[in-house]
Amino acid sequence: MDNVFYTRFERHAHAEGLKGLSTHYCPGCGHGLVHKFMAEAIEELGVQDRVVAISPVGCAVFMYYYFDVGNSQAAHGRAPAVGIGHKVANPNSIVISYQGDGDLASIGLAEIMQAAQLGLPMTFIFVNNAIYGMTGGQMAPTTLPGQTTTTTPKGRGRLEGGPLRMAEVIAQLDAPVYVERVALFDNKQRHRAAAAIKKAVRLQVENRGLSFVEVLSECPTHLKLTPIEAEQWVKEQMLPYFPLGVKKDETVEPWFDLGTPTFDPEAVLAAIGAPRTTAPRFGSGFPAHLDPEDVAIKFAGSGGDGAQTIASLANRAAINEGCDSTYIPSYGPESRGGTSYADLHVARGEVLSPAAPEPHVLVAFNPQSLAKFGPKVRSGGIILYDTSVVLEVPPLDPTVQVVGIPFTQIALDLGAVRVKNIVALGAFQAATGIFPAESFLTVIREAFEHNCALLPLNEEAFTWGGRAFEQTKTPAGT
Amino acid sequence: MATAQTKVRPKPFLFPQLCKACGRCIDACPKHCIEFATEIDPQSGLTPIVVHEDVCNGCGLCFDACPEPYGLMPRTADFEGVDMVVSDPYTTFGARTHGAPQAEDIPDRPVPLPAVEPMVLKGNYAAAVGAMLAGCRHFFGYPITPSTEGAELMAKVLPEMHGVFVQAVSEVATVNMMYGCGGAGLRCMTFTSSPGFSLMLEGISYMVGAEVPGVFVNVMRGGPGLGNIGPEQADISLMCRGLGHGNTHAIVLAPSTPQEMLDLTMEAFALAFRYRNPVVIAGDGYLGQVSGRVTLPTHLVQPGIPAWAVYGDAMHRGNLITSIYIVEADLELHNEKLNRKFADMEAAEQRSACLECDDAEWLVIATNTPGRMAGGAVQQLRAEGVKAGLFRPITLWPFPVDALVPLLERARGIVVVEAGPGQLEDELRLALSKRGTMPPPIHAVRRHGGVLPSLAEIVERVRGLTEVSHG
Numbered sequence: 001m002d003n004v005f006y007t008r009f010e011r012h013a014h015a016e017g018l019k020g021l022s023t024h025y026c027p028g029c030g031h032g033l034v035h036k037f038m039a040e041a042i043e044e045l046g047v048q049d050r051v052v053a054i055s056p057v058g059c060a061v062f063m064y065y066y067f068d069v070g071n072s073q074a075a076h077g078r079a080p081a082v083g084i085g086h087k088v089a090n091p092n093s094i095v096i097s098y099q100g101d102g103d104l105a106s107i108g109l110a111e112i113m114q115a116a117q118l119g120l121p122m123t124f125i126f127v128n129n130a131i132y133g134m135t136g137g138q139m140a141p142t143t144l145p146g147q148t149t150t151t152t153p154k155g156r157g158r159l160e161g162g163p164l165r166m167a168e169v170i171a172q173l174d175a176p177v178y179v180e181r182v183a184l185f186d187n188k189q190r191h192r193a194a195a196a197i198k199k200a201v202r203l204q205v206e207n208r209g210l211s212f213v214e215v216l217s218e219c220p221t222h223l224k225l226t227p228i229e230a231e232q233w234v235k236e237q238m239l240p241y242f243p244l245g246v247k248k249d250e251t252v253e254p255w256f257d258l259g260t261p262t263f264d265p266e267a268v269l270a271a272i273g274a275p276r277t278t279a280p281r282f283g284s285g286f287p288a289h290l291d292p293e294d295v296a297i298k299f300a301g302s303g304g305d306g307a308q309t310i311a312s313l314a315n316r317a318a319i320n321e322g323c324d325s326t327y328i329p330s331y332g333p334e335s336r337g338g339t340s341y342a343d344l345h346v347a348r349g350e351v352l353s354p355a356a357p358e359p360h361v362l363v364a365f366n367p368q369s370l371a372k373f374g375p376k377v378r379s380g381g382i383i384l385y386d387t388s389v390v391l392e393v394p395p396l397d398p399t400v401q402v403v404g405i406p407f408t409q410i411a412l413d414l415g416a417v418r419v420k421n422i423v424a425l426g427a428f429q430a431a432t433g434i435f436p437a438e439s440f441l442t443v444i445r446e447a448f449e450h451n452c453a454l455l456p457l458n459e460e461a462f463t464w465g466g467r468a469f470e471q472t473k474t475p476a477g478t
Numbered sequence: 479m480a481t482a483q484t485k486v487r488p489k490p491f492l493f494p495q496l497c498k499a500c501g502r503c504i505d506a507c508p509k510h511c512i513e514f515a516t517e518i519d520p521q522s523g524l525t526p527i528v529v530h531e532d533v534c535n536g537c538g539l540c541f542d543a544c545p546e547p548y549g550l551m552p553r554t555a556d557f558e559g560v561d562m563v564v565s566d567p568y569t570t571f572g573a574r575t576h577g578a579p580q581a582e583d584i585p586d587r588p589v590p591l592p593a594v595e596p597m598v599l600k601g602n603y604a605a606a607v608g609a610m611l612a613g614c615r616h617f618f619g620y621p622i623t624p625s626t627e628g629a630e631l632m633a634k635v636l637p638e639m640h641g642v643f644v645q646a647v648s649e650v651a652t653v654n655m656m657y658g659c660g661g662a663g664l665r666c667m668t669f670t671s672s673p674g675f676s677l678m679l680e681g682i683s684y685m686v687g688a689e690v691p692g693v694f695v696n697v698m699r700g701g702p703g704l705g706n707i708g709p710e711q712a713d714i715s716l717m718c719r720g721l722g723h724g725n726t727h728a729i730v731l732a733p734s735t736p737q738e739m740l741d742l743t744m745e746a747f748a749l750a751f752r753y754r755n756p757v758v759i760a761g762d763g764y765l766g767q768v769s770g771r772v773t774l775p776t777h778l779v780q781p782g783i784p785a786w787a788v789y790g791d792a793m794h795r796g797n798l799i800t801s802i803y804i805v806e807a808d809l810e811l812h813n814e815k816l817n818r819k820f821a822d823m824e825a826a827e828q829r830s831a832c833l834e835c836d837d838a839e840w841l842v843i844a845t846n847t848p849g850r851m852a853g854g855a856v857q858q859l860r861a862e863g864v865k866a867g868l869f870r871p872i873t874l875w876p877f878p879v880d881a882l883v884p885l886l887e888r889a890r891g892i893v894v895v896e897a898g899p900g901q902l903e904d905e906l907r908l909a910l911s912k913r914g915t916m917p918p919p920i921h922a923v924r925r926h927g928g929v930l931p932s933l934a935e936i937v938e939r940v941r942g943l944t945e946v947s948h949g
Contacts, residue, residue, distance in 0.1 A: 005547040011798070014805075017521075018496060018521060021493070021547075022496055022498070022546065022548070027524075028500030028545065029500075030545065031545070032545025032546055033544075035545075035547065036542070036544075036547060039547070048795070049795050050791060051790070052790045054658075055800075061802065062802075062804075064798050064800060068796075070788040070789065070790050070795055071788060071799070071800070072657075072658060072661050072788050072799045073688070073799060073800035073801070074654065074657070074658075075654060075680060075684050078654035078657075081646065081650075081651040081654035081655045081658065082655070082657050082658035082661070083658060084658060085616075085618070085654070085656060085657060085658020085659035085662065086658040086662050086788070087658075088642040089616060089659040089663075089664045089789070090662055090789050090790045090791070092790065093662070093789065094790065095790070110648055111650075111651050113647070114646065114651060118644075186505075187506050187542070187543065190506075190543065191542070194542065220500070228505050231505065258640065258642060260640055261639055261640045263589055263639075263778065265589055265591050265778060266592070268591075268611070268639060269594060272607050272610060272635055273597075274594040275596075275597065276594055276595070278595055312769065315598060315769050316598045319596065324771060327768070327770075351850075352850050352853040352854030352857065352933075353850055353851045353853075353854040354768050354770075355851075355930070357932065357934075
C-alpha cells in the first residue's frame with residue numbers, strides 16, 4: 001500500500017499495540033474523517049511530496065502521527081503564521097493549515113485574520129465542533145447559545161457571547177478565493193466535505209489563492225452523546241447557527257510567484273548600496289587643530305531644523321576623509337516640532353563614547369538649544385548660532401568663540417527656508433576648518449544624486465554659509 | 479448503466495481490532511447490513527461492527543463514514559489471506575514508516591564578495607546588511623521603535639533580491655512565521671525591541687524545543703512596560719535566563735558598534751544553524767541609532783538546506799518539526815539532548831574583547847554602548863596613571879567567564895557598568911559562582927530609564943575606588 005497515511009504510525013506512542021494503525025481520536029470523532037478526505041485530496045492531486053501539514057494545538061495536535069508528508073507542529077492558534085513561514089520559504093510547497101475552533105477562532109484570531117487578509121495560496125481547514133475537546137469540554141468560541149460546557153455549566157449565556165461564524169467572517173475579506181462550510185453528519189454531507197477539501201487544495205496547487213473550509217464536526221465524548229446522536233446534534237442544533245454552503249467562490253488566475261532569491265554578489269552589493277568607488281579625499285586627515293584625538297560636535301534645534309541631516313552629512317564626510325566617525329540622533333518625543341539634537345564624533349583612532357555632552361563645537365538653531373548646550377561647550381571651543389531667531393545670547397565661557405550668523409535669513413534670501421541647515425553646515429565648515437569645503441560639497445552632491453533639481457540651491461546655501469562666516473571676521477566699521 | 483451493472487464493486491474489509499465501534503458506518507449504510515458484534519474483540523476491548531456481506535451491494539458509503547485511516551476499506555487483492563490478527567502492522571503492510579527518500583544536507587556555500595569601500599551605516603542598518611550577507615532572504619517583523627529602521631531596510635532591499643518581507647500582525651505572529659520559515663530550513667530574522675521581544679518569548683520556547691534556528695535582533699529600550707524609547711540593558715535576564723517556558727537557552731551576542739552589528743549578525747546565522755537553535759542579538763537603543771563606519775566582509779553566504787528541514791519537497795518529506803514529546807521518557811531524553819547542546823555552546827562559544835586588561839588592577843565590565851563609554855573611561859584613567867582595563871562580554875550567554883578568570887588574579891576590584899538594574903552583574907556573579915571563583919569586590923555604575931552611564935561617571939567611580947584603596 002502506498003498512500004498519504006504512514007503505513008505504521010511510528011510517532012503514536014512508538015506504534016505500541018494497536019497504536020501503529022489506530023488514531024488517537026475518540027470513537028466517532030469527526031477529525032478522522034477530515035483526515036481521510038485530506039489524504040484523498042493530496043493523493044488525487046499528486047502533491048504528497050510537496051505538502052507541509054501544520055498540526056495545531058487541540059485534538060488534532062498529533063496530526064503529524066498520520067500524514068506521510070512534511071509536518072510542522074504549531075503553537076496554540078499560530079498555525080496560520082507558521083504556515084505563512086513555510087509558504088514563503090518554499091512557494092512550491094503545498095501548505096495545509098488544520099485547526100480546531102479554540103485554536104483558530106479564539107486564541108489564533110489575529111493569525112487567521114492576517115493569513116486570510118494576505119491571501120497567499122494556502123489551504124485552511126477549520127474543524128468546528130462547538131466545544132473544546134483536548135482540554136476536556138470547555139466553551140469554544142463556536143459553542144451554541146444555551147449549550148452546557150464545563151465553563152458554561154448553566155449554558156452559554158449573554159455574558160459569554162454568541163457563536164462566531166468564521167466562514168462568513170473569512171468570506172467577507174477581499175483575498176480568500178474560496179470559502180465553504182460543510183458537515184459530516186450523513187453520506188451527502190461527507191461527499192460534499194470531501195469535494196470541498198479537494199477543491200481547497202487544488203486552488204493552492206493551481207496557485208490561485210487562499211481557501212478556507214469550515215467543517216462542522218462531531219465530538220461525541222464532550223457532547224456526551226453517542227456518535228450517531230452527535231451527528232444528529234450537529235444537524236439539528238448547529239446548522240441553524242452555522243448554515244452550510246459556499247460562502248465565496250471567485251475565479252482567480254494563477255498569480256503567486258516570489259521569484260528565486262539571488263545570492264549573486266554584484267546584485268547583493270547593488271541592492272544594499274555598497275559604494276563601489278573610493279570617495280575622494282580633499283583634506284590631510286584628522287583635524288588635529290580641534291583636538292589631538294577626538295572632536296565632539298553637537299547640532300541642536302527643533303525637529304524640522306535639519307540638524308540631523310547635516311550631522312549625517314558631516315559623519316559621511318569625516319569617514320570619506322579617513323577618520324572614524326559616529327553620529328547619533330537624539331529626538332524629542334515627537335519627530336517634528338520637538339527638540340532635536342545630533343551628536344557627532346570624529347576620531348583619529350576609534351570613537352569610543354559616541355555621545356557629545358561636552359562638545360568642542362555647537363551649532364544652535366534656536367534660543368533654547370543655545371541656552372541649554374552653550375554652557376557645555378569646552379573652553380576654547382566654537383559656537384555657531386542663528387541670529388535670525390536668537391535675539392539674546394546667554395552668558396558663555398569667554399574662551400569660546402561665539403559666532404552669530406543669520407542661517408534662516410540667508411536661506412529665505414535664497415528662496416527656501418528649509419536649506420538653513422545647509423547654510424549652517426557651510427558656516428560650520430568655514431568656522432572650524434574641520435575638512436575642506438569640497439569634502440562637504442561631495443557628500444551634498446551624493447545626497448542629491450537622485451534629486452538634481454535641488455542640488456544647485458543646496459550648493460549655493462553651503463557657499464553662502466561659509467561666506468557669511470568670513471564676513472563676521474571683518475572688523476566692525478571697516 | 480451497463481458499466482454499473484457489470485462493474486464488481488469491492489465489499490468492505492475491516493481488521494476488527496482497529497474498529498473503535500463508533501457505529502457511524504451503521505448509520506451510513508443504506509442496506510442496513512452493518513451492526514455491532516456481540517462479542518468483545520480481545521485486542522481492542524471493544525465490540526467491533528460486523529458486515530453482513532450477503533446483503534451488502536458494495537456501495538462504499540461506509541468507507542467514507544469510517545473515521546479511521548485503517549478502518550473500513552475496500553476489500554482488494556492485498557487482503558487475500560492476510561492474518562486477521564494484527565500483531566505488528568509491518569507484517570501486514572510492510573516494514574516502512576514512510577516512502578520518502580533519505581534527506582541529506584545541502585551545504586552552505588561562501589561566495590567571494592568584491593572589495594568595496596566602507597559604508598556609513600546606523601547600527602540597525604548594519605545588522606540588516608549583515609543578515610542579507612549571511613544569506614537571509616526572509617524577514618518577518620512588527621514595527622517598534624527603536625529597532626524599526628532594520629525592518630524598513632529589509633522591506634526596501636529584500637524584494638530586489640527576490641527575498642520576502644512580511645509585516646506580521648504582531649510579534650506573536652512574527653515569531654511563529656519564523657518558526658515556519660526556519661523549520662523549512664531557511665535563514666530568517668526579525669528586528670524588535672524590548673516589549674516586542676517579550677511577546678516573542680512563547681514562540682522562542684517552541685523554537686528551542688523544536689530546534690528551529692532563527693535570529694532575533696532585540697534593540698533594548700527603557701522599561702518596564704511601555705517605558706520609553708531610550709537605550710537600556712534591562713532585558714539581559716530575559717535573554718539569558720527567561721526565553722519563554724521550559725528549559726531554554728540561546729546564544730546572546732552583544733555588539734557595541736555598527737561594525738559589530740554587521741559582523742555578529744552574520745555570526746548569529748552561522749551559530750543558529752550550527753546548533754539548530756535561536757540566537758539573540760542584544761543591542762541597545764543607542765547602538766541601533768548610532769551611525770558609523772562599517773567594512774563589509776570578504777564573502778557572503780549562499781545558504782543550503784539542512785537535512786532536517788521541512789521544506790515541502792520529496793527529499794524532506796519524512797521530516798517533522800515539533801516540540802511535543804508526549805511520553806515523559808521521550809521528553810526527558812529530548813531535554814538531555816538540549817542540555818548537551820547548551821553545554822557545547824557554553825564550552826565553545828564564549829566571546830569577549832579586552833582593552834588594557836593585561837595588567838589591569840581595576841576591571842571595568844561593560845557591554846553594548848556602555849562598553850564604548852567604558853572604553854573611553856579606561857583610556858582616560860590610563861592617562862591619569864590608573865591601571866584600569868575594560869573586559870567587554872560579547873556573548874552575554876554563555877558568559878565569557880573562561881577569559882575573565884585569569885584577569886581576576888591581578889584585579890583589586892571590578893566595576894560593572896550598565897544601563898540597567900544589575901542584570902549584567904547577575905550574569906557575572908552566576909558565572910563566577912558556577913566556576914567556584916571568588917571575585918574581588920564588585921562595584922557598579924548603573925543608570926536606568928533610557929539614560930546611559932557617562933564616561934565621566936565611570937572615571938569618577940574607578941578613581942574613587944583607587945583613592946579609597948590608597949587611603
